[in-house]
Amino acid sequence: MDVPRLLEAASLLVPEESATENDLTVNDVWEHFTPDEWEVALGLLEELGDGHPLPLSFWRALATAAEQMRLERSAAWCHWRCYEAQHGVIRADLTLRPARHARRQTPFSGAGILRPMWNIGPRTPTGEPDLYVAGLWVEFAPFMEPGALATVRLAPLTPSNWTHLRPGQAITMHEDRTVAGTAVVQDVQRPSAPAAP
Template sequence: MDVAGLLARAAAMVPADVVNETGVTVVDVREYPDHDEWEVALDPLADLDTGWRPPTAWWDLLIDRAELMWLSDATGSVRLGLPFPALWRHLRPGMTITVHEGRPAVGTATITEASNAS
């Protein structure tokens, strides 16, 4: 199933009267795909978990949707702001590093430019 289909199925499971902390409802979430903003819809949809007891199938749909988005958005440019620049000065264009957001690793990155600016 595609990303839009998974979003529609997950949104259909949320009761109409559920509102998240920022006032977003499932009606709001359903409008994102109309504007080709599928990526934006995942966070507010996941935040609609209060005020009802989401079934496991709902969480599974959100996980499937996130995994599909990862596969479709697997490349891009990123500028890293490192907390300890001195530890990264050895990086040179063409080198490959492993990217982590905790454990396990979430991907790899190829250095295209390095700056030793403080």
């Protein structure tokens, strides 16, 4: 399938009736279905997904279109949203420890590459924190520096271990046994599609 057909197919999955008067709509996106503006159309479709949960097929079509246009970050974001459509969304405000107090001395990519461990509450039989792995996407920033504060999205390796999280709950990030950062859960949403087997 070619890029325009992928974008067109994705745009048809967005419910027009769910848009408010200030929201982008499919009609806004259709204005950019020319070869010179496919990247703009893709970006607008990605933004439509921020307001309302959209189906897995929407994000898969956008991911394929982004890959065909060789837009690596957009493709990674759309694949991330595929994961969220299947497993749900966890958003938190993360504050990293400053470099002088932490193992991390350099910024890390905000595009879902880092997969740190998290203390989300449960303990091991010996009473130690039981740490769970989750990928981390930094919203609206290409990277995150030591000492910074940002809203992040988490993609747990084992989503069933994270179902107890609630907004306002504090969790800690670990890259080794020490605390690398502290996060406060802002939003937990159930998946919009059943998880793939």
